[in-house]
Amino acid sequence: MSYEDWFRQDRLPHIYCAGCGNGTIINCTLEAIEEMGWKKEETIFVSGIGCSSRAPGYIVTDSLHTTHGRALPFATGVKMARPGFHVIVFTGDGDLAAIGGNHFIHACRRNIDITVVCMNNQIYGMTGGQGSPTTPKGALSTTTPFGSVEPAFDLCELAIAAGANYVARWTSYHVKELTKAVKAGLENPGLSFIEARVQCPTNYGRRNKFKQVLDQVEHLRSHSMLRQKYLQHQERGDAVPDGTIVVGEFVKRNRPSMGVPR
Amino acid sequence: MKIEIDESRCKGCNLCTVGCPYKIFQAGKKPNRKGVLVPLLDRPERCTNCRLQHLYGRVLCGVCQMTCPDQAIRFRDEKSGEPVKVAIEY
Numbered sequence: 142m143s144y145e146d147w148f149r150q151d152r153l154p155h156i157y158c159a160g161c162g163n164g165t166i167i168n169c170t171l172e173a174i175e176e177m178g179w180k181k182e183e184t185i186f187v188s189g190i191g192c193s194s195r196a197p198g199y200i201v202t203d204s205l206h207t208t209h210g211r212a213l214p215f216a217t218g219v220k221m222a223r224p225g226f227h228v229i230v231f232t233g234d235g236d237l238a239a240i241g242g243n244h245f246i247h248a249c250r251r252n253i254d255i256t257v258v259c260m261n262n263q264i265y266g267m268t269g270g271q272g273s274p275t276t277p278k279g280a281l282s283t284t285t286p287f288g289s290v291e292p293a294f295d296l297c298e299l300a301i302a303a304g305a306n307y308v309a310r311w312t313s314y315h316v317k318e319l320t321k322a323v324k325a326g327l328e329n330p331g332l333s334f335i336e337a338r339v340q341c342p343t344n345y346g347r348r349n350k351f352k353q354v355l356d357q358v359e360h361l362r363s364h365s366m367l368r369q370k371y372l373q374h375q376e377r378g379d380a381v382p383d384g385t386i387v388v389g390e391f392v393k394r395n396r397p398s399m400g401v402p403r
Numbered sequence: 404m405k406i407e408i409d410e411s412r413c414k415g416c417n418l419c420t421v422g423c424p425y426k427i428f429q430a431g432k433k434p435n436r437k438g439v440l441v442p443l444l445d446r447p448e449r450c451t452n453c454r455l456q457h458l459y460g461r462v463l464c465g466v467c468q469m470t471c472p473d474q475a476i477r478f479r480d481e482k483s484g485e486p487v488k489v490a491i492e493y
């Protein structure tokens with residue numbers, strides 16, 4: 142048995158562009174689920190709309206590919222109706238934080254027992270590269286042709302403030318760490334939120350000075366800083382370089398949650 | 404056990420060339436039938452997982468397989484009678 146058994150082999154290769162990080166995140170998530178020993182008949186994937194949200198279509202289990210931004214309400218429905226099922230949501234930064242932003246905070250507040258994996262490429266990939274709420278300041282996109290002037294959402298801090306029980310962030314470079322984090326999220330009752338920072342070479346990279354996919358992945362690697370180290374920096378009052386990606390486990394707690402099987 | 408790249412899936416992104424501690428995956432130079440530059444394997448018998456998976460009963464390393472966004476990298480056992488190369492790098 143291996144994570145490869147969770148793929149609909151007849152649907153591969155998928156439609157993602159060459160070098161798109163989404164496929165890596167699917168691998169890691171399925172590996173974590175495989176390690177949990179869950180049955181395929183009792184596992185359900187839910188997603189909204191976007192490149193990232195196409196993920197459930199490549200997986201053998203039952204799934205819901207819903208409307209843009211609404212993966213979490215559908216997932217909430219599934220989990221409340223059938224608490225015995227394992228519910229995993231694949232979503233993108235636009236899907237989760239723009240059109241679905243309100244659902245995100247309320248799902249965290251309710252602390253529904255589901256696991257949310259967000260492939261954050263800091264852009265609307267599917268529709269041609271419009272800026273999203275996580276597009277960093279200064280970044281070029283089709284809607285920010287002179288560089289974004291808005292501050293970006295920190296999705297992890299948002300999830301923590303809203304009440305999620307487990308929160309972690311890794312990147313598509315950190316495949317082992319990401320797999321462990323997803324597994325920890327699957328094990329923890331309540332809403333688990335895992336942000337995976339990924340490269341979108343087609344609509345983000347090529348407009349933002351990443352000529353090669355590898356340049357963008359190298360950026361993810363070299364700009365990552367472990368949360369422990371980041372906190373030490375803060376304690377000492379040291380400045381953290383711009384564009385630092387804080388990675389690691391942010392929160393693991395046991396607030397009251399909904400939809401946990403009795 | 405040996406590494407295989409499925410040419411019908413590989414999109415030539417070269418992400419596998421970064422993670423491997425032995426640098427087994429090298430950027431390809433010749434386009435295949437689909438025009439994809441599939442990476443080449445440099446002495447793949449050095450791979451930790453190929454050497455030790457059966458001994459330990461679990462996947463060791465496996466970083467290339469997890470990283471490949473196109474599910475193109477596979478480990479498979481040699482067919483019976485197929486020669487097996489062994490190499491250990493210190």
Ligand SMILES: Cc1ncc(C[n+]2csc(CCOP(=O)(O)OP(=O)(O)O)c2C)c(N)n1
Nearest residue numbers: 191192193209233234235236264265266267
């Ligand atoms: C109600 C509605 N509004 C807008 C769209 C158009 N739309 C499709 S995907 C998308 C953005 C997706 O961005 P993200 O969630 O970050 O996914 P990515 O493609 O980057 O993985 C938008 C705006 C839509 N399908 N439905």
Ligand code: SF4
Nearest residue numbers: 157158161192266341
């Ligand atoms: S547009 Fe971006 S996110 Fe969408 S498949 Fe291509 S690289 Fe991936």
Ligand code: SF4
Nearest residue numbers: 413414416417419471
């Ligand atoms: S990571 Fe996968 S798709 Fe990319 S070049 Fe290597 S084998 Fe091909």
Ligand code: SF4
Nearest residue numbers: 423450451464465467
């Ligand atoms: S399993 Fe590890 S050692 Fe073996 S080829 Fe892949 S990355 Fe290299």
Ligand SMILES: [Mg+2]
Nearest residue numbers: 233234264266
């Ligand atoms: Mg996106």
